[in-house]
Every structure is written in structure tokens, then in C-alpha cells.
Amino acid sequence: MKRKMIIDSDTASDDAVAILMAHRYLNIEVLAVTIVSGNMTVQDGSRNARYTIELCGAQTPVYVGCERPLLHEPAHAYWYHGPDGMGGMNYPEAKLQAAQGHAVDALIENIRANENDVMLVTLGPLTNIAAALIRAPEIAPLVSRCVIMGGAANVVGNVTPAAEYNIWCDPEAARIVFRSGMNLEMVGWEVGRGDAALTEQEIRDVYALDTPYAKFAMDCNVHALQMAKNWQGDPGLTLHDPTAMAIALDPTLSTRRGKYRVDVETRGELTRGMTVVDERHIVGTQKIFTDAWAVREPNVLVHHELDAARWKELLRQCLG
Ligand code: RIB
Ligand code: CA
Numbered sequence: 001m002k003r004k005m006i007i008d009s010d011t012a013s014d015d016a017v018a019i020l021m022a023h024r025y026l027n028i029e030v031l032a033v034t035i036v037s038g039n040m041t042v043q044d045g046s047r048n049a050r051y052t053i054e055l056c057g058a059q060t061p062v063y064v065g066c067e068r069p070l071l072h073e074p075a076h077a078y079w080y081h082g083p084d085g086m087g088g089m090n091y092p093e094a095k096l097q098a099a100q101g102h103a104v105d106a107l108i109e110n111i112r113a114n115e116n117d118v119m120l121v122t123l124g125p126l127t128n129i130a131a132a133l134i135r136a137p138e139i140a141p142l143v144s145r146c147v148i149m150g151g152a153a154n155v156v157g158n159v160t161p162a163a164e165y166n167i168w169c170d171p172e173a174a175r176i177v178f179r180s181g182m183n184l185e186m187v188g189w190e191v192g193r194g195d196a197a198l199t200e201q202e203i204r205d206v207y208a209l210d211t212p213y214a215k216f217a218m219d220c221n222v223h224a225l226q227m228a229k230n231w232q233g234d235p236g237l238t239l240h241d242p243t244a245m246a247i248a249l250d251p252t253l254s255t256r257r258g259k260y261r262v263d264v265e266t267r268g269e270l271t272r273g274m275t276v277v278d279e280r281h282i283v284g285t286q287k288i289f290t291d292a293w294a295v296r297e298p299n300v301l302v303h304h305e306l307d308a309a310r311w312k313e314l315l316r317q318c319l320g
Contacts, residue, residue, distance in 0.1 A: 002029040004114050005248070006107065008065075009241070010038025010124030010166075011049040012077065012085035013220040017315075018123055018149075018245035019049060020213060023056035024318040025249050031110050031118065033062045034103035038124035038169055039077040040085045042067050045124075048085050050094035055216060059096060065103025065128040069170035077165065080231075082223035089220050107132040111139045120146040120182075121248045123241040125166050130173035133180050140182040149244035150174065151188045151262075151275030153302050158232060160273065164189045167264060168273030175264040178275075179294060185301045186262065186275065187244035195308035196243055197228065197236040202312060206319060214319040239315075246311045247303055253310050254303045262300040263293065277302055 005028050009015040022030050033053065035045040042064045053060045068074045082088040099106070107128060111118060120143050122129060133140060150166035151174075157163040167174045178184065198206070203225070206214045221237055228234040247254050261278035265271045277300075278284070283293050 002027050004029050004031050004118045006032050006034065006110055006118060006120050008034045008036055008107070008120065008122045008124060008128050009045065009049060010036050010040055011045040011052070012039035012081035013087055013224050014239045014241045015039070015123045016048055016052040016086065016220055017217045017239055018241035019052045020056060020217060021242055021245050021249065021315070021318040022121070023053065023058050023060070024213065028249065030058070030060045031114070032106050033060055034065050034107055034128050035062060036065050036103070036124045036128045037067050037069065037074050038166065039081055041076065044085055046098050047093065050096045050098065051091045054094040054096050055212060061099035061106070062096070063099050063101055063103040063106040066131055069125060069127050070130065070172045072170065075169055080224060080227045086220040087222040087224065103128050104131045104135065108136045108139055111142050115142045116144055119144050119248060121245060122146065122148045122150065123244065125169035126150070126173040126177045127170045130176040133176055137180070140180040143182050145185060145248070146182045147185045147187065147244055147248040149187050149241050151186050152190055153186065153188045153275065153277045153304060154279055155188070155190045157274070158189050160270070162265070162268070162271040163273030164275070167275055171264050171266040171273045174273070175266055178262055178264055178299065184299060185247070185303060187247055187303045188275070189240050191303055191306055192238045192240040192243040193234055196306060196311060197234050197238045198312070199236040203237060206316065209316065209320050211320060217319055242315060243306060243311060246314050247306060250314060253306045253314065255307050256304040257301055258304070259298040259301045261293070261295045261298055262302065263295050
């Protein structure tokens with residue numbers, strides 16, 4: 001019996017690896033990939049997703065979605081992922097065409113048609129998901145798990161000291177999703193750092209698998225590798241979307257987690273996009289609910305750490 005999954009993505013290099021993992025993992029059926037503006041324009045994201053899916057020998061429909069965040073201007077990240085988002089590899093156009101229809105409609109239809117039987121994995125800004133929830137709020141409880149790659153759980157962010165990119169791009173959308181009542185799990189960018197980053201030797205080990213998947217996964221991340229090391233100060237290749245996908249595929253990889261109230265700062269001059277995690281349950285225990293804390297009950301399962309050795313083994317399995 002396969003588990004059903006929808007992936008929402010702003011497909012650049014690490015998204016591509018996550019999409020590949022879901023298609024290569026044994027008991028997953030990917031119903032749709034929906035594309036949102038983020039790392040890339042939606043056209044470039046769609047092109048990269050379709051190339052990745054075709055490489056896997058699959059025909060998963062790819063729907064183009066929201067072309068910009070709800071309120072802010074787009075802030076693409078070609079500077080991080082390379083001029084094509086795929087490390088400058090300039091892969092050819094896939095034969096697989098973009099599916100007819102809008103990503104937001106596809107999200108609503110697929111969730112309704114697979115009530116309580118579909119997992120949602122988000123790898124980009126939450127614009128598409130928020131738009132779907134605005135149109136059809138009743139879909140929130142129909143999603144079995146929504147695993148969000150995004151945020152920074154009371155740790156430093158990557159695009160500002162306070163915020164992680166996916167949430168910072170569209171904080172209003174993130175707030176809608178975090179307040180929606182969906183069964184949310186958050187995998188912040190910190191989970192993919194430190195021991196979870198692939199060292200030069202581990203990258204060589206992946207190449208040694210000698211499959212098209214392994215070569216693709218490492219080649220398209222060459223630009224991201226340099227940025228991770230030189231800009232983020234990480235020890236190797238950080239694969240944020242794939243680490244979130246790994247926890248979606250196998251929740252036992254998560255080694256430290258907790259369920260907390262989490263909300264998103266939308267207006268802070270210095271803190272826009274910050275995921276505020278009530279890690280010590282201060283709000284509830286002190287009976288302090290300001291107007292700002294609309295979230296009354298713990299609403300998000302936050303993953304803080306994963307088993308780095310097992311995550312890398314899972315990655316190698318998917319690429320082998
Ligand atoms: O902050 C990490 C996120 O932004 C990931 O989704 C990755 O694709 C990136 O660019
Ligand atoms: Ca992404």
C-alpha cells in the first residue's frame with residue numbers, strides 16, 4: 001500500500017533532490033508537484049521539476065502556481081542555486097509538459113479526493129498552500145501530515161538573523177498556514193546544518209554510486225555547495241529540502257522534536273519572517289495570551305535534529 005504525497009516546491013537544486021527522493025522511495029506515490037515562486041520564477045521551477053521527474057522515469061503532473069508572494073515582491077535565489085537554479089548545468093527541456101490548471105486548484109482537488117490519506121511536503125514559500133486555504137479552509141484537517149521545510153526554531157536564520165528564506169519570502173502566507181489547524185511539522189533550516197551537511201568525502205561517495213540519480217543530485221548542487229561553505233559557513237553541502245523530505249519519508253530519523261505554539265512574525269522591522277516557537281510553553285503556562293498570540297494550543301511538531309548517519313544512508317539508498 002503506497003502512501004500518497006503532494007510536493008509543493010520552488011524547484012531549484014536541493015528541491016530537485018527532495019523530489020527525486022520521493023519518486024525513488026519505495027512506498028510513496030507522488031500525486032502532484034505544485035510549483036510556487038521562491039528560489040526561481042514559477043516557469044523555471046516548473047522546468048526544473050519536470051526534468052527531475054522525467055529523470056526518475058515518472059509522469060507526475062507538475063502544476064504551475066502563484067507567481068509572487070501574497071504581499072511582497074518576489075526575492076529569487078539564483079545567486080545561491082546558479083543561473084538556472086541547477087548549478088548552471090543547463091539541463092535540456094523535459095518532454096513532460098506542465099499540467100493544465102493552476103497549482104492551487106490541483107492542491108484543493110487532490111486533498112479533497114484523498115481525504116485523510118495524503119501527506120503534503122512543502123519545500124518553498126507557503127503562498128500556494130495559503131491561497132488554497134483561503135479558498136477552501138475545510139481542506140486543513142483533511143491532510144494527514146504537512147511537513148514544512150522552513151523556519152528557524154529559535155536559532156539564527158539564513159537570510160536575516162531572525163528568518164529562514166521560505167518563511168521570510170512570504171510571511172503572511174506562512175502565518176495563514178501556521179494558524180490553519182493543519183497537522184503541521186516544521187523542519188527548520190538548522191536541521192540540515194552541522195553533521196547533516198555532506199562533506200567532500202561523502203559527496204565523492206555519492207558519485208561513486210555511479211547512477212544517473214547520484215550524478216544529477218551532486219552536479220546540480222555544485223553552486224549551492226560553494227554557497228553553503230563560503231556564505232553560510234557550513235562544513236559541506238547542506239540539503240535543506242532533502243532533510244525535510246527524509247523526515248517526511250521516515251519520521252524515525254527525527255531525534256529531537258517537540259510540539260509547540262508557533263507563529264510567524266509578519267511586521268517586525270528586523271524580524272519579518274521569524275518563526276516564533278514557544279519552546280518553553282511560556283505563553284500557556286503563564287496564562288499570557290496577547291492579541292498577537294492567536295495560536296492558543298500547540299500547533300506545530302517542530303523537528304530540531306535528525307540522525308545524520310541514517311539521513312545520509314537514506315539519501316544514498318534513494319540515489320543508488
Ligand atoms: O532556506 C532553505 C530553503 O531555501 C530551501 O527550501 C532551499 O530550496 C532554499 O533555497
Ligand atoms: Ca526550496
